[in-house]
Amino acid sequence: MAAKPKAGPSNLREACISEALQIIEDAGIEGLSLREVARRLGVSHQAPYKHFPSRDHILAEILARCFDEFAMFLDQRPPSTDPFIDLRGMGERYMAYAQLHPVKYRLMFNTPMPDPDAHPQMMRNAQRAFALLRDRLKDMKLRPAGEFHPSSASLDAMFVWSTLHGLASILQSDTLRTLQMSDIELQQAMSRCFARLSLALIPLP
Template sequence: MREALAIITSAGVEKLSLREVARRLGVSHQSPYRHFESRDHVLAEIVRRAFVDFAAALRGAPITDNPGADALQMGFTYVRFALTQPLQYRLMFGGSLPDPMVHSEMMRGARDAFNVLRDALRRVAAARGRMADPKVLDQEALFAWSSLHGAVSLLASDAMGTLDLDPGEQDAFIGHALKRIGTALGITPPHTHESS
């Protein structure tokens, strides 16, 4: 697994092959097949582990008696994970995943991460004395996730560095984006916030 990740890091996911893993490890080209059926099985396991780490990071955000503040903090945690674990984030959301129907375990972490977000939004609704409609809750969770994904994608792009922005504007952008997402979801942000 470590060697497969090293290949992906240095040469890209398209260069990953069991033959190359074996060559780098100095073993016969058939040796990796004792552990993994195919290249896609290796990649699916790497992605599965990335999603597990992602869900654990989201779940690790503090839980207080202020569900709105907790949801905002989870947003900062999402962004922090994406920016500090760019390879994992890119593998999870880069679009070159092995077939989820064949590798169903791979997506368990994605569902787990989405459920963490659902739970946070349920807590917000409960704090307002409302029972969250499951369909509306899913739409709000998808809105929050896609908005954060867009913000992270912009931060990671070369385009952000070419904009004529004042110093510190990029850092302030995440806090502003999270507050706007919170406003759209009816979450009152706390008076202070952590920077990403």
């Protein structure tokens, strides 16, 4: 039950997840193997398979939790009634998350995912994060007041998301190291992106 529902067993499941995440932090996604998880936990190489049918299943579980954490992180921003300021705050949280949890961010957005259809929980959590962004843009009335464009907010959300994701993705990609940009320049690039985003988000004719 709630207090101690098979304390030992289900602990292994949790332990596997956090240990797997730790391995990914240590050695990258390609360093993750269920055997390594088992080895670190001091159990047999097959024990994790009692809790996860395959390697993809543990990855999907990790991803589901990442999306969840990510969405909560986006929500923890200074409250504002001005939708523009609110969106800006969310954008800053977005970038902050990518900088604070680069491995998890890459895992969510820059790594081939397990088949979403096979892991609906992961899928739902991912959708929820996107909905947050789209709903902020719905509040912003980027179309003349009279018109009704239900999908317009989604399109603008795609635009904002693209820029945020692209920036975050580039900032932590190896590609940047090759462009020899300094940290200061990267900071400036981020500010510039926010400035340009603000310019772009005016009501369309």
